[in-house]
Amino acid sequence: MSSGSDDDMPLARTNGRVSATRISDGVDKAMDKALSKQKTKPAPVGVSIRNGPVEDKMDVDGPFTNGKRKSRGSTSKAVNYNDGISESDEDAVPLAKRQKTFKKVQDVDSDDDVPLAKRKPGKLPPKATETAYGESSDDEPLTKLAEKKASIEKKAGREAKAIRAKEKKTKKPAKDDSEDEDVKPKIKRKSNGVASAKKTNGVKKDESDSDAPLAKKASAKKANGKVKTEATSPVKKGKAKTEESEEVEEIYRWWDAPKKEDDSIKWTTLSHNGVVFPPPYEPLPNHVKLLYDGVPVTLSVEAEEIAGFFGAMLNSTHNVENPTFQKNFFADFAEEVKKTGGARGPDGNKIAIKDFSKLDFKPIFNYYDAKNQEKKARSSAEKKEDKAAKDAAEAPYTNCIWDGRKEQVGNFRVEPPGLFRGRGEHPKTGKVKRRVMPEQITINIGKEATVPTPPEGHKWKAIQHDNKATWLVMWQENINGAYKYVMLAAKSSIKGQSDYKKFEKARELKKHIDRIRADYERDLKAELMADRQRATAVYLIDKFALRAGNEKDAENEAETVGCCSLKYEHIQLKPPNTVIFDFLGKDSIRFHDEVVVHDQVFKNLKIFKKPPKKEGDDIFDRLNTTQLNKHLTNYMPGLSAKVFRTYNASFTMSTLLKELKTSNISLQEKVKLYNDCNRKVAILCNHKRTVGASHEAQMEKMTDRIKGLKYQKWRIKRMILDIDPKQKKKKGPEWFELDEDLDEAWVLEHQVFLVQELRTKIEKKFQKDNEKLVAEGQKEMKAKELAERLGAADELEKKFKKENKTKKIEAEGKGPTVEKYLTNIQKLDERIATMSFQAEDREGNKEVALGTSKINYIDPRLTVVFAKKFNVPIEKFFSKTLREKFTWAIESIEDEEDWEF
The missing domain is CATH 3.90.15.10 (Topoisomerase I; Chain A, domain 3)
Structure with a gap:
């Protein structure tokens, strides 16, 4: 041109x-x-x-x-994230007198250059x-x-x-x-x-931004765009989970609804209950204090809360040992201390907090850590009760009424205050995210709807009725001045239409x-x-x-x-x-x-x-x-x-x-073929990720599970010899030998694992049974009952020792026969094959984010058509959350196996 x-x-x-x-x-x-x-x-x-x-x-x-980007107006001078940390700080005592840790931080940071x-x-x-x-x-x-x-x-x-x-x-x-x-x-x-x-x-x-039907005009029975439908996909051929198969909800079939004359108008009527604010700050007990140069200090409630943000996350070394994080936190903290009357020692005298390295947050960390451990130690019944109470309190906020139909709200909780983390080497990491007040909140709602009531003693910043906007609530955060919005959930019709437009635009590019x-x-x-x-x-x-x-x-x-x-x-x-x-x-x-x-x-x-x-x-x-x-x-x-x-x-x-x-x-092979295509897309389109740190551990675990099944199969083969020694000549001695992937050392280690696994299962079952008894008002079982149950693990341990000594495995089960054992071996072979496919699939996917591709880049209708055409349950590709998100894709082409991108 x-x-x-x-x-x-x-x-x-x-x-x-x-x-x-x-x-x-x-x-x-x-x-x-x-x-x-x-x-x-x-x-x-x-x-x-x-x-x-x-x-x-x-x-x-x-x-x-x-590899760090400089601003458009920058010169060639490198960005230094150590600015603001004095050289003398290198030898100072960090956080809680941890000199070695601080030295390590300096080394890590210097690696940026x-x-x-x-x-x-x-x-x-x-x-x-x-x-x-x-x-x-x-x-x-x-x-x-x-x-x-x-x-x-x-x-x-x-x-x-x-x-x-x-x-x-x-x-x-x-x-x-x-x-x-x-x-x-x-x-x-x-x-x-x-x-x-x-x-x-x-x-x-x-x-492509219109609301036109994807492939067909709305039928008479769907003229209003609504039908009663099962939450599970019509593509699914296998047996649904009980809770899903019984779940029936009304789905708004916007893809079958008449096209809107004005696509910019998003709603006619809208009502909702606003947002859930985080709970107010609970001051620390009098005996829990921040230490400055070894001296406990008393702070204002506002400054103490900010100190608590840092103290609660001492175990997040990636953040709290980052000099930029420390610098930004200390600047905001020191300003708050000064603004709210300063810090005072045990004798009431003012203490000037000027050096971050003299701060010791350990007492605060220990307090919050103990509370977390106490929370984790609650019984299952207590956890369920707390969750039920929380769900009940939040229930009014989870949905809104959008043009007369119920739509799920996504992020209805206002972000709690804390320390900003950011992504990567963000220059503002560590700054204080202030508590969002109702006076910062703008409500978007229908003119005829009842405006949510703000917390007592407060009022909303503004109320508006913008039917061209899809957000319900908005506020501005203090770190970057960015606006935060409460939007509908990913499964909502509005989000679905947005996804549809995105993929239709990509189809138009063809x-x-x-x-x-x-x-x-x-x-x-x-x-x-x-x-x-x-x-x-x-x-x-x-x-x-x-x-x-x-x-x-x-x-x-x-x-x-x-x-x-x-x-x-x-x-x-x-x-x-x-x-x-x-x-x-x-x-x-x-x-x-x-x-x-x-x-x-x-x-x-x-x-x-x-x-x-x-x-x-x-x-x-x-x-x-x-x-x-x-x-x-x-x-x-x-x-x-x-x-x-x-x-x-x-x-x-x-x-x-x-x-x-x-x-x-087989079904598993079809799933693997699909994943192979997904993986190849990532390679050909250069969508990659770094191998996760836990990948090797996960692969090792899967390998051990496959080996465990092979060991189980070998034991059954040896039991066949116990029943009928003539089988050795009939099938050949090689058939009864230990798999080449296994050796004696691994077998001994696996036997120890099996015994310990059985002990753990018994202990967990005993604990659950006791919790159930208490919930029903009955007495708990005594430790003697647990000891008796653990006898099964002791017996298994003795059995393994005997087998290792005699090199003979006795037949197990009721009425053991060669035919039964051969059937069991066949089932184990199928499980081994399936798990081997899964392991191979996972290894191939270690550098590919298949989930990201499926959610963001690959038209979901391609997956639906593949599932229908080759009789694969859609659950093999889409989780329940994704099936809800892509309901439009699943439902809109339910009768079109020949749909093409």
Whole structure:
């Protein structure tokens, strides 16, 4: 796409070093020549090739930095989160006189200034060689995955053209119809160099945002949009859980309801009961005091509450040992102490609290910890009673009446006061979250409804009747000045409609994806720097699922970045065409990946990093997210960078599911095939996560369970020999041997585990029986009864010892026969196979957040169609919560097995 003159091209940002307005032929040719000398064996383009630390000796274009984003107005100076902590504090006694701990904190914090590639291994994801990412999970080498991705993209192009051709035949095209495959969108250049559609305001009504039925008109029996339906899914074929099968509730079938004339009006009538406030602060007993330099101090109630916030979380070392957390807390705490009359010692004299290191919160921690332990030690009956009382008190707030129907409210509780934690290295972590008062609350409610009564002695900030808003209650928190909203729950019709619109918008992108890709591939060689940067950004967003990256206030928000806000230090270039990303993304999750890109993209990034640019400068200095999204609306109303993630995940999943062959396989195998597709989507769309710290322990536990079943099977085989020794000759001696996965040492250890497991079960059963007796007003059983019950564990222990000594296992059970034992062995084989599938599935998913993909990126209707087509209970894929959230997807295509994304 051509652009205007140089003079009409304002910079996206004016601070720091920026790229030239145009890329001359000389620069292009010089870069081509330089890169041609570095050519090596080509790698597969378009997929991640590793998920781990960058080798120190790697031939890249510069050293790694810590991956933290600097603000748009920042210089190359690194952010120092130690500011405000004096050097003398390093040797001071922290929290509760824990000098060693404090020293450790300083060491950890100093690691922030160490390049990511050189940090301690424990802080990094495993190397590609350790995880075999992209290979072990699907047994496909990277080349095949790259080929698969290219094949899916070609298919997407063909489908886009076919859809437009079909629409052209079924309706008369408008004069400026840009949907024809042979007609480019009518775009004219604006002075900012961003392509703009004929309708420049970008607010053309989005068809996908309507409430039109998904696949069919409302039937006569559903004309009012409501039906009585079971909470369990109609897709489910197996036997439902008792409590679910009996549960019947009214579901508002908005997808079958008549389309609204005004989509901006969200409700006509609305009533609700407001919010639940946290309980008031309970002052500490007189004998529990904060210590300052070893002296107990008396504080105002307000200051004592803030001290309690810190003291209660001493075991959260990640926070309380963070210097930034300490610094921010102490600033707010000291200010509150000063504002409320200061601190006084035992003799009543004022004590000046000036040094955080002299504070000792241990007495406060011990007090709250004892209360928590006491709470945990309550009997099951007491816990149930407390929960019932809490549920009864909150019941009026859990639902609202929205246009005459009951809708569940999501977060009806006002956040309690405490210490702000934030995500990642948030600069405000540790600051005091103040108690929200009714005077800060704005209520949104219908004009005819009764306004909730505020707590006694208080009043609401405001009452409004905005039927274009979907929130019920709003307030502003004091940390970042952000507004908090009480919204409807995820299972509500409003949230369902929002999800539906999101996935329909992704489906709409199917019509345009070929033209978008063709345009950005052409503009990768554009002369104008702004065009080339935009094309490169769209390529990265489309191919590698990078988020667009909005502007951040560096002083108030964690320094996270996305594609458009990438800094010089966030990408490293490894010839011939490998790009290494390393930055903090959404929620301060580290995005660390090594990908192979198109040669032209590699060349462009090299140009974008060309001197005099250096650390701290923007890669895409002539592009921001507003310009990028405005450009995308030329192809489709409402199109933004985030729609690509949903489209790519859903279209890829749709393609993979169509290729499955599920005949003559078990239910568990079908589930695994589905999860394999989900996993492959994560790989092809570059949705990954770092391996969880508990993964190895979980896998070890599953392995032990499988071994336990094999040991159980071996014991039954030995019992067969006890009944009929001739079976050894009939089946062969190998059949009766211990499985190769087991050895004598493991068997002995497992026997000890089985005995202890039985003891634990007996003790828990005894405790529950006693609680039941007390609840019924009867006397508790004495310890003698428990000792008698534990005799079963003692007998099992003796049996194992005898078996180990005699090498013989006696037959067990009533009327044991060879046939019964063989049937038991067959059942165990089925359990072992099922559990082995589950273990393999979990191991393959260790780097993939399947739940996140299913909830956010993959159209749930794809899962529903798969479940219906191959007779798999929907419960195998969606939990009860997700079935409620995706009721619209389950119900709307209940009769359409051929539905396609």
